[in-house]
Amino acid sequence: QVRLQESGPGLVKPAQTLSLTCTVSGGSISSGDYYWSWIRQPPGKGLEWIGYIYYSDSTYYNPSLKSRITILEDTSKNQFSLELSSVTAADTAIYYCARHSSLTTDAFDVWGQGTMVTVSS
Amino acid sequence: DIQMTQSPSSLSASVGDRVTITCRASQSISSYLNWYQQKPGKAPKLLIHAASSLHSGVPSRFSGSGSETDFTLTISNLQPEDFATYYCQQSYSSLMYTFGPGTKLEIK
Numbered sequence: 128q129v130r131l132q133e134s135g136p137g138l139v140k141p142a143q144t145l146s147l148t149c150t151v152s153g154g155s156i157s158s159g160d161y162y163w164s165w166i167r168q169p170p171g172k173g174l175e176w177i178g179y180i181y182y183s184d185s186t187y188y189n190p191s192l193k194s195r196i197t198i199l200e201d202t203s204k205n206q207f208s209l210e211l212s213s214v215t216a217a218d219t220a221i222y223y224c225a226r227h228s229s230l231t232t233d234a235f236d237v238w239g240q241g242t243m244v245t246v247s248s
Numbered sequence: 249d250i251q252m253t254q255s256p257s258s259l260s261a262s263v264g265d266r267v268t269i270t271c272r273a274s275q276s277i278s279s280y281l282n283w284y285q286q287k288p289g290k291a292p293k294l295l296i297h298a299a300s301s302l303h304s305g306v307p308s309r310f311s312g313s314g315s316e317t318d319f320t321l322t323i324s325n326l327q328p329e330d331f332a333t334y335y336c337q338q339s340y341s342s343l344m345y346t347f348g349p350g351t352k353l354e355i356k
Contacts, residue, residue: 164345173335173347173348173349173350174292174335174337174347174350175347176344176345176346176347187342187343189344190249190344223291223292227339231282231294231297231298231301231303232279232280232282232297232298232339233280233282233339233342233345234282234294234297234298234303234337234339235282235284235292235294235337236294236297236303238291238292238293239291240290240291241291
């Protein structure tokens with residue numbers, strides 16, 4: 128059973144870079160069958176897809192965030208990460224990592240529990 | 249970008265009721281429509297993928313239908329644990345996944 132767990136600082140200062148890691152257990156991120164996404168949810172609001180990484184470091188990013196995002200993978204640790212630069216208060220949100228695949232028409236079938244990140248000085 | 253809308257934004261219902269939530273896409277997405285349930289303080293859970301395919305372990309009282317631009321999620325015989333917020337999501341455009349704004353289902 129695949130499990131995802133987000134980790135990283137809960138507080139980031141404005142203009143700095145937010146860095147989060149998603150650790151995958153129970154399955155390999157380099158299997159090629161799955162895509163690995165980041166999704167966020169501002170407090171009390173809806174869900175926003177951020178971007179994903181796929182086998183061999185292929186990445187796709189939300190165009191509205193593309194200039195500030197980097198998603199990387201570390202296959203040796205079975206982890207993938209998110210970096211979001213030049214953060215503002217608008218980036219305050221719960222950040223989720225999630226898995227999807229063409230087997231379920233790219234539905235997000237496994238989610239991490241989420242980690243709250245607050246942008247504040 | 250493909251925009252997703254949902255109606256209603258909230259609704260009240262009683263245990264045992266049958267409810268329907270509607271999701272509309274701004275352009276045709278074939279059957280690339282997924283439904284999620286989210287409870288307070290929890291991550292979303294996948295209910296239905298490909299418009300009508302029940303995800304593993306999801307009770308059969310949940311069902312989905314639709315294609316192209318108009319989709320529905322129906323919950324029959326509402327149970328206390330079904331009161332939550334429901335989101336639709338299109339996966340037609342793999343370059344930009346988008347979610348609907350959500351429908352909050354509350355107990356009457």
